[in-house]
Amino acid sequence: MGNLSQKIDKFIESFIDYNGYVKVVEGLKNTLLIAVLGLVIGIVIGTLIATVRVIPKYKRLPKVLNGICSFYVALFRGTPMVVQLLVVYYVLLPILDVHFTGLQVSILVFGLNSGAYISEIMRGGILSVDPGQMEGGRAVGLSFGTAMRKIVIPQAVKNILPTMGNEFITLIKETSVVSFVGAADLYVAFNYIGSSSYEFMVPYLVMAMIYIALVLIISLGIKLMERSLGKSDRRH
Amino acid sequence: MIDVINLEKQFGENKVLNGINVTIEKGDIMVVIGPSGSGKSTFLRCLNCMEDPTGGQIIFNGVDIADPKVDINIHRRHMGMVFQHFNLFNNKTVLQNIMLAPVYVQCQDLRRAKRQNFFLPFTNLFRKEKREKAAIATTAAKITAQARENALSLLRRIGMEDKANVYPSTLSGGQKQRIAIVRSLAMNPDVILFDEPTSALDPEMVGEVLDLMKALAAEGMTMVIVTHEMGFAREVANKVLFIDEGQILESGTPEEFFGNPKNPRLRDFLSKVL
Ligand SMILES: Nc1ncnc2c1ncn2[C@@H]1O[C@H](COP(=O)(O)OP(=O)(O)OP(=O)(O)O)[C@@H](O)[C@H]1O
Numbered sequence: 001m002g003n004l005s006q007k008i009d010k011f012i013e014s015f016i017d018y019n020g021y022v023k024v025v026e027g028l029k030n031t032l033l034i035a036v037l038g039l040v041i042g043i044v045i046g047t048l049i050a051t052v053r054v055i056p057k058y059k060r061l062p063k064v065l066n067g068i069c070s071f072y073v074a075l076f077r078g079t080p081m082v083v084q085l086l087v088v089y090y091v092l093l094p095i096l097d098v099h100f101t102g103l104q105v106s107i108l109v110f111g112l113n114s115g116a117y118i119s120e121i122m123r124g125g126i127l128s129v130d131p132g133q134m135e136g137g138r139a140v141g142l143s144f145g146t147a148m149r150k151i152v153i154p155q156a157v158k159n160i161l162p163t164m165g166n167e168f169i170t171l172i173k174e175t176s177v178v179s180f181v182g183a184a185d186l187y188v189a190f191n192y193i194g195s196s197s198y199e200f201m202v203p204y205l206v207m208a209m210i211y212i213a214l215v216l217i218i219s220l221g222i223k224l225m226e227r228s229l230g231k232s233d234r235r236h
Numbered sequence: 237m238i239d240v241i242n243l244e245k246q247f248g249e250n251k252v253l254n255g256i257n258v259t260i261e262k263g264d265i266m267v268v269i270g271p272s273g274s275g276k277s278t279f280l281r282c283l284n285c286m287e288d289p290t291g292g293q294i295i296f297n298g299v300d301i302a303d304p305k306v307d308i309n310i311h312r313r314h315m316g317m318v319f320q321h322f323n324l325f326n327n328k329t330v331l332q333n334i335m336l337a338p339v340y341v342q343c344q345d346l347r348r349a350k351r352q353n354f355f356l357p358f359t360n361l362f363r364k365e366k367r368e369k370a371a372i373a374t375t376a377a378k379i380t381a382q383a384r385e386n387a388l389s390l391l392r393r394i395g396m397e398d399k400a401n402v403y404p405s406t407l408s409g410g411q412k413q414r415i416a417i418v419r420s421l422a423m424n425p426d427v428i429l430f431d432e433p434t435s436a437l438d439p440e441m442v443g444e445v446l447d448l449m450k451a452l453a454a455e456g457m458t459m460v461i462v463t464h465e466m467g468f469a470r471e472v473a474n475k476v477l478f479i480d481e482g483q484i485l486e487s488g489t490p491e492e493f494f495g496n497p498k499n500p501r502l503r504d505f506l507s508k509v510l
């Protein structure tokens with residue numbers, strides 16, 4: 001095992017002396033940035049889509065919107081994230097002649113992608129809320145949208161919080177592919193440390209531990225949030 | 237106050253209401269009875285367009301609200317509704333349940349007035365007769381404070397001030413229904429619609445809800461009530477309707493209605509429930 005301690009020494013050397021930690025902090029920041037902003041964009045898009053999909057459909061406009069939303073969801077759920085990243089970065093942006101950095105594209109694609117998944121989660125959540133809640137809101141003169149926003153969606157969110165947490169964890173894990181479009185995430189940072197010291201075992205081990213730590217922290221956060229949201233649930 | 241003219245409602249092929257004609261006057265206490273599945277709830281829910289009528293008119297304060305072009309939300313502010321299963325907002329405290337709608341709609345009106353004032357110089361460019369800015373005397377804080385005051389006094393009235401800050405899930409059925417009634421009162425409605433308000437309650441809680449409804453009746457509130465409480469109908473109603481298969485088969489004062497029922501199906505129905 002002398003071998004291992006040598007490897008650790010090497011890792012520490014390149015981590016500290018060759019500014020490896022700067023890269024890691026940068027990578028961690030980008031990983032979290034992509035996952036968090038992706039989730040936020042995803043929640044906005046997902047909630048809008050889910051709302052459209054539960055509007056009663058006897059009129060034309062909701063039908064058309066619903067069709068568009070179904071197509072969107074099918075598109076983003078039917079292709080791998082890497083493909084979406086590559087297509088947006090190397091096909092769509094050049095065609096539209098706009099310039100985004102790899103990081104910006106990653107945030108965008110993660111948002112669009114998670115929007116599709118979250119819309120399904122959110123729709124399930126909305127349908128799990130007693131229809132009487134919407135009726136109660138409409139009966140006092142609130143519009144469909146207002147009743148949705150103030151009464152139904154808050155309760156739906158509470159129901160789907162655990163699933164939403166899993167979606168966030170999925171996003172964190174999926175960030176490991178953003179180097180395909182040149183965004184510098186955790187993988188890029190540890191890859192850099194590995195290649196500069198010609199030693200990959202310890203860097204990748206540390207990388208794995210950071211991912212695990214992130215996931216554990218998030219799981220804990222969700223538990224705490226669930227508990228504080230449980231207030232209105234039952235007698236206490 | 238409400239003129240129902242030839243009201244029809246169809247669910248797909250299933251015709252539930254076949255031309256209902258009835259007039260509800262201010263101060264009326266109208267009780268609707270009929271066998272299960274006869275269309276009582278559907279009738280009531282058509283009155284405030286919770287179900288869109290498929291034919292006929294509902295003239296409420298001079299406007300045909302069955303017309304899909306009218307903004308139903310504005311008219312619903314003047315029509316309270318109380319449900320069998322209460323439908324209190326589970327994510328709001330009792331006080332918030334009562335305050336939500338009054339605060340929201342008044343703040344919405346306030347924002348609209350402010351917006352119109354803001355754009356007035358611009359919109360006036362296109363008007364022959366220039367308009368003055370609307371006077372805005374209130375603020376969101378004032379609206380909220382007033383709604384809270386009003387909500388608390390309603391809670392005091394039903395002896396539940398101590399429950400202001402709890403969530404509905406901690407209340408008994410009777411308490412929930414009284415809060416639901418008070419919630420619709422907070423909008424100062426012209427009429428309140430009740431769909432079997434006591435059917436989901438344990439027997440010992442029916443009284444407290446009926447007492448509150450009697451108190452409202454005594455104050456002159458206009459009410460339309462679907463119920464199986466025949467005693468209540470006799471005592472409080474001034475008009476009783478019997479609906480079967482989507483039609484009004486008999487209507488009248490409780491004395492005529494219960495004392496001398498003419499329609500054979502009504503007689504049959506009464507013999508079963510009384
Ligand atoms: N949303 C709906 N979709 C389809 N059919 C419906 C709907 N609501 C009611 N119906 C049908 O309309 C008929 C009348 O129902 P309604 O609820 O008005 O009866 P009711 O007189 O209130 O009965 P109850 O005393 O059991 O409450 C029933 O046959 C019911 O199946």
Ligand SMILES: [Mg+2]
Nearest residue numbers: 276277278432
């Ligand atoms: Mg019914």
